[in-house]
Amino acid sequence: RLMLNIRAPLADDQRGRNAQRQLARWYQETEFEPRDAVLFQCYRGEFSTDSQRAIHEELFRRGSPLQLLWAVSSYSVPLPEGALPLLIGSRAWYEAVGSARYLCQNIDYDRFFRKRSHQKYLQTFHGYPWKSMGVSLWRVQGKSESLITAECERRNSAWDSILVPAEFCEELYRREYRYPHEVLVTGYPRDDALVNSDLDAARAQVLARLGIGADKTVVLYAPTWRDTVATGAWTAKLFDELDLNYVTRQLGDDFALLLRGHNYNLREGSAGSSASVLDVSSYPEINDLILAADAAILDYSSLRFDWMLTGKPVLFFVPDLANYLSARTVLFEYGPTAPGPMLTTTEQVVEALGDLSSVTTEYATARETFNLEFQTLHDGHATERVVDSFFGVDAWPHRTPMLDPAMTPKAG
Template identity: 30%
Template sequence: MLKQMKRLKIVRRLTRLFFQASASLPVKKKQVMFESYSGKQYSCNPRAIYEYLKVEKTDYQLIWSVNKDFVKEFEERNIPYIKRLSLRWFFELARSRYWVTNSRMPNWISKPSHTIYLQTWHGTPLKKLAADMDDVRMPGTNRDRYIKNFHKEVENWDYLISPNPYSTKIFKRAFQFHKDMLETGYPRNDQLVNGNTEQTIMRIKKELKIPLDKKVILYAPTWRDHHNAGPGSYHFDLKLDLKRCQEQLGDDYIILMRLHSFITKAPDFSEYKGFVYDVTKNQDINELYLISDLLITDYSSVFFDFAILKRPIIFFTYDLEEYRDDIRGFYFSLEEHAPGSIVKTTDECIQAIERSSTENNQLKYEAFFNKFCLFDDGKATSRVVQNVFKAGE
């Protein structure tokens, strides 16, 4: 273990020197480096901005940073990419005029002075963030170190996107961000406004090869800080009884299972073939929102985005008290403000699904929408591009 740590320090020192040397070379003024969830996905706000610039036929050179284990989708889509943490990656990253990412970059990399760093982030917060966290349960760190490293990374950000005024206040305080906050709405959500058509929904369903005659449930839980086997290795304990769900709902519904990108050890869903479809790795979640008739989640920020569609949401919060009071903490009372039913058992969840088509939560949904989704008008990407790329020319 000690030898590995020493080797890692040496590698980081050498790559840092290489990065710094590369940054002294002439800047590529039109080059944009994109990354989503540490290179694990082609998704989220970076994808929306990338596709907007591509459709607009700008003269920007657009490149993706991709984890070596997730290159397949980029190759299939013919998207230009560089393997994350490769020598070429350091070289091109150092010379790029723009960085666009929705999660943090490696903490030991310092942004060159010629680079404009657009941090898009990836959700409206229910869970406490960074400096607002009372405790940090993630392995390999503690609260003080985690917050210090987080704020060190924030110093590199030139722009930060906010989806709503509520998030703006939290981001400024929790992230200690004092530069340009773009209160534009999230670019990724433009698709939920502009792409919510029967034609698009049918296309996505056919691509996924799911039944066209059944209703679609999207189950998208978040990760648990304390469910880990070491740094960067999280598991998910499935509490929803899928067998019982299949027995009760299988004639009318299918379930799309979407685990958090942090989960490295997933449950086996093979025995539920034809009822449960694991879409964790191969699909942008916005496309999954569009084809879903109903969302089941817990404390994930996905419900803020799904609310744009004004479709039923069920909160399966079997560990609510522990997660809220001991693990993470919330910014508001989920019981009071959740735009949907809160359940703690599989049977309660099934009952909530069965009554979802007739239950009237319109007033609660409207109040939630008006607070968190008013910027979602289908034009957020255009606003971001105008603020960042036009200003940077």
């Protein structure tokens, strides 16, 4: 299979490791003038999605005077209305990292980053906390206590506020990152669309875009990445134990199967669509796929928390459950976070998909219990709470207050 690696269109003096080291040094040594702007970034810039997009859209809806800047890996990344793209690695991007008054990320900047005194940094993270992170993860990885302390200090010197999806999560982040600053216990803005959207209209629109008939039963398969098949710091091979071609052959033409790999898998190389499976790993908005699908096959991804807001049936394909939990420690028990049948073979998946009404009925109480335990803040208004709390008056147009005529100085 031929694969082409297309690099971002950086200027000649911005390409390569040496040029990037020089730009990073320039960024670190320069004192930038504050800029009334928000700089958003999702992952490594391949998408404009997650809570960043929801926050952008709310600021744009309110008519905020802030410039809405987006860090992107290429100019082909679809952006929301009102967005100004900045190519990651360009001089303009480094300048914005140093000058924007607000920074909004779902991962961390690389080690060149130095927050200025005029900046506020909102760390939204990119999924419900369940896998080990921070101190717990670093200890399992064998990092020294001095390095763990340094990693916590690096993050805590950057983050001014963090988002959590539920009250109990605040303690997790404070413990795992020794985090001392503001925690916004608001729910995730990314999930507002799943609660507020017209499900039927959204489904019809997305399926038309994908070229799938509305009469099909659409199944979303979204396996997460595994530490055991990681190929780099940000890449991993696709988990392929589920025989997708067998699934589609057995279910027939009444079903459509969507494959959504993790963005680590996408950087490794797309699995590619086939006659029976549509690869949607590069589709720009995961919420669209959640709204369009009638059922999901998931595993350990935090996507299961988002999915459960829809009330639709879900299967858990976890043939490697014991191995996964031995390779990646977790923050709390898996079972209560998986309100659906836990399956280990392709044949079991086919059987369950053939009787989705029974899955829906059998696990209705488990789904309700799940949402009561984990989702009470996901009421469709998380974005409003975050924008009000973090941006304050900058979330709204700045207006000059009208003066009382009696208080207006008279000429002469």
